[in-house]
Amino acid sequence: MSKKTISLLLVVMLVGAMLVGCSSKPADDSAATAPTEEKKTPVVMGMISDTGGLGDQSFNDLAWAGLEKAANELGVERKVLESESADDYFPNLSSFAESDAQLIVGVGFLFNEAMAQAAEKFPDKNFAIVDSFVDAPNVASITFAENEGSFVVGVIAGLKTETNKIGFIGGMKFPLIQKFEYGFRAGVKSVNPDAEVFVNYADSFSDAAKGKEIALVQHQKGADVIYHAAGGVGVGLIQAAKEQNFWAIGVDQDQSALAPENVLCSMNKKVDVGVFQIAKSVVDGNFKGGANVFNIANGGIGYSDDAGNLTPELKDAADKYMQAIKDGKFVVPATEEEFNAFEVPQL
Incomplete structure (x- = not known):
């Protein structure tokens, strides 16, 4: 083949290639790239602590654990605002309500007034309050029969004491905390009517030093078992029990990790269960x-002994009274009037 012919063929091939390139459609990026699933925006839930704050080893930590479970199992995003004083309650509620939060949880009965105001101001937002009832269509009220669980640990205290002197430390003297007191005293009375119960209130849910001071005074008066319903104040009780080697009874969640050799047991108030159930209702749309x-009947109240300090006899007694409460054989007092009229059940 001549050089002229070869050159002509090369030209024809080059022109053909250029024509094919010009007539091709541009690459379709959407076709070349695999379709990606649209990322779902998580449901945001906000929690506002009372003045005890996170780390109280009790009430606030339990509520936060309920939202943690919602994050792990339901995929929600949880956020928290910690209140320094009661003056922070309404501003914190409003802050979450003005954001993308779809559930706003106020921890503690002291939120009652602020929660009612926020629910009215933000009627399109879902709220939940722990330990109080707010009569509003957009507020889920999470309450507990604390008197029932306190009765059970009162039975344990009444049987465990060797001095017949027992202590109770409350946070603030409100009807809610008095439910703990009178339930506990009724439990002690049911198994040990000769025992004396010292009662003191700390006027705080966060002052651990005050809790320790009260506990030491009660112990000096002879108390060898002391129960608290005082949030962070109870940490001071447990510190005193560890230092002076007497028994403390924890509250809300199992507190034995704070002093395994001195926390006899704990009254379990399952705030985490309540908060999780309300969170789930938001995610489920109901x-x-x-x-x-x-x-006790629906599993929201009980007792625990993670450190293993209860004897089989104490557990049997506690379980016997728990079953009787569950079966409706008697009603645990929740007020002073009910306590004064309380008759020891014959089981």
Whole structure:
């Protein structure tokens, strides 16, 4: 083949290639790239602590654990605001309500007034309050039969004491905390009517030093078992029990990790269960306001002994009274009037 012919063929091939390139459609990026699933925006839930704050080893930590479970199992995003004083309650509620939060939880009965105001101001937001009832269609009220669980640990205290002197430390003297007191005293009375119960209130839910001071005074008066319903104040009780080697009874969650050799048991108030159930209702789309009561019968109240300090006899006695409460054989007092009229059940 001549050089002229070869050159002509090369030209024809080059022109053909250029024509094919010009007639091709541009690459379709959407076709070349695999379709990606649209990322779902997580449901945001906000919690506002009372003045005890996170790290109280009790009430606030339990509520936060309920939202942690919601984050792990339901994929929600949880946020928290910690209140320094009661003046922070309404501003913190408003802050979350003005954000993308779809559930706003106020921890503690002291939120009652602020929660009612926020619910009215933000009617399109879902709220939940722990330990109180707010009569609003957008507020789920999470309450507990604390008197029932306190009765059970009162039975344990009444049987465990060797001095017949027992202590109770409350946070603030409100009807809610008095439910703990009178339930506990009724439990002690049911198994040990000769025992004396010292009662003191700390006027705080966060002052651990005050809790320790009260506990030491009660112990000096002879108390060898002391129960608290005082949030962070109770940490001071447990510190005193460890230093002076007497028994403390924890509250809300198992507190034996704070002093395994001195926390006899704990009254379990399953705030985490209540908060999780309300969070789930929001995710499932069936949230509704109103009362949500947790007690021994539905598993929302009980006792625990993670450190293994209870004897089989103490557990048997506690379980016997728990079953009787569950079966409705008697009603545990929750007020002073009910306590004064209380008759020891014959089981």
